[in-house]
Amino acid sequence: MAKGAWMVRKVSLAMGCLALAVLPSAAQAAAMGYNLQLTVPVFCSVRHQPTGGGIMDHGAVSLGTFREYCNAPGGYELVVTYAPGSLRGATLIAGNDVVVLNGSGQAVLSHTTGPRIRERIIAAIPGENGFDTDRLDLQILPI
Template identity: 45%
Template sequence: MKAKLAVLSAACGLALTAGGANAESIGYNLQAIVPVACSLRFESSPSIFADGSARLGMLREYCNAPNGYQIVLNYSTGSLRGAVVNVGAASVVLDGSGQAIVPGAFGPKIQTRDLAITPGANGFDADSFNLAVQVS
């Protein structure tokens, strides 16, 4: 019984080897397209620092854009002149134009950063501003 099994195994191996030499290889070309998705989520936890700046909370950022993203800060034109907005280690001084760009990331990224603001000479003369992701 063992001898018959050994001969059968050898014959199958020879058949596979001979067939493999003449067989064409088959392959698959699989491609996936992933849409760009970015989001900002704000978690409020306000507090005032000794230097007069205000911690607003945490900004949770997610963006899978291959070339990265930036954050656009929109506020009322003519307000918040001279105020400094800090998003993590990035700072931007507002000039009253109504819009400012805060660096995001140079590639896909998930990050959480503190959001704080230091008032300018006119103090907080706007009651709100908004943040949006802009893909680079």
């Protein structure tokens, strides 16, 4: 064998090995990938926007609107707190959710089973003693 032919074979063998090393096989390509993991903290908020307080249907008084946001994967409860002993028999209406207050100082206004963003109108129908407190607090409690 001539010296030049041996050199050509050696170079082509080296190029073939380089191509195998650089180009991954189908099995290698499937095994390669990215494993990206992200942790997002649970964040919930409710913001009330008062409006004029006009009378609505069935004697309900408009309390404005509120925007609720919660990214809790298990959902959340929207809880209203008020002075214990007050608002007995008053009805709160938030969108399609209605709750009659019993004077305990706390009631669950709504319950969701996943994350949600929404804006709703809130209104109240006074109980036997009218509106005998000046404060209602809305809280979102992640589940």
